[in-house]
Amino acid sequence: MEIRNSRIIITGGSTGYGYGMAQVLKAAGAEVWITGRNAEKLEKAACELKVHSVQADACSGADWDMLFKTVGNVDVLINNAGAGCRIAEVKDQTDEEIISAVNTNLTSVILGCRRAAAHMSARRKGNIINISSVCALYAWPAWSVYTAAKAGLAKFSKGFYTEMRPYGVRVTCVTPSWGQTEFNKAANIKGASENPDLSSKCTSPTELGNLIRNVLETPDHLAVPEITLLPMIQDISPM
Numbered sequence: 001m002e003i004r005n006s007r008i009i010i011t012g013g014s015t016g017y018g019y020g021m022a023q024v025l026k027a028a029g030a031e032v033w034i035t036g037r038n039a040e041k042l043e044k045a046a047c048e049l050k051v052h053s054v055q056a057d058a059c060s061g062a063d064w065d066m067l068f069k070t071v072g073n074v075d076v077l078i079n080n081a082g083a084g085c086r087i088a089e090v091k092d093q094t095d096e097e098i099i100s101a102v103n104t105n106l107t108s109v110i111l112g113c114r115r116a117a118a119h120m121s122a123r124r125k126g127n128i129i130n131i132s133s134v135c136a137l138y139a140w141p142a143w144s145v146y147t148a149a150k151a152g153l154a155k156f157s158k159g160f161y162t163e164m165r166p167y168g169v170r171v172t173c174v175t176p177s178w179g180q181t182e183f184n185k186a187a188n189i190k191g192a193s194e195n196p197d198l199s200s201k202c203t204s205p206t207e208l209g210n211l212i213r214n215v216l217e218t219p220d221h222l223a224v225p226e227i228t229l230l231p232m233i234q235d236i237s238p239m
Contacts, residue, residue, distance in 0.1 A: 004029030011035045011058045012081030014045040016181035020205020058108035068115050077116040079109040080131045087142050105149035121167040130157045134177035175228040178202040201233045
């Protein structure tokens with residue numbers, strides 16, 4: 001697809017990977033719209049990036065309706081909003097924490113995809129990118145709920161791809177691992193986030209942004225249903 005002048009929505013665009021993607025795609029000439037729940041962070045990021053912003057909660061169907069009405073014909077939807085929520089063993093989590101983790105990391109994406117599907121199938125073109133996590137592929141203690149949500153996102157993306165392919169709409173699930181974002185701190189991840197040298201070798205927001213640009217610029221008759229990005233410093237054994 002031609003990125004220049006295309007309309008792109010990036011959820012969770014005020015920080016981290018979302019910010020990096022917005023920066024790269026704006027530089028490529030796209031009309032970028034970022035969303036988020038924190039109005040102050042969102043406005044600050046939009047001013048820095050010189051992009052549009054809409055305060056919206058990805059878990060709200062009404063907010064999704066408002067967003068698509070505001071933006072109009074959307075060429076690309078990047079479902080980046082998500083959160084580690086509370087990383088703890090299942091027995092130590094409350095019902096509310098579990099429901100919030102699933103809603104934030106899975107339900108929100110399905111709600112956005114539902115709206116995008118209606119718009120893009122009618123136009124018979126478009127790209128949808130869902131940002132998952134390496135947790136969807138492996139198992140670690142205390143990450144079970146988050147893993148379930150992200151694994152669900154990965155499987156949903158595959159099924160959704162089969163639905164949208166006949167309309168000429170491409171769906172890609174991108175699975176990054178350690179990154180130079182606030183996620184490590186928010187989820188209380190030890191290791192790379194505490195070591196500046198190691199952190200510098202993790203995926204930066206702009207590096208992920210460049211990967212997303214490459215996926216979008218894949219010739220229209222080809223698709224990339226899924227892609228995983230791992231820092232070479234991260235040892236996952238067994239793979």
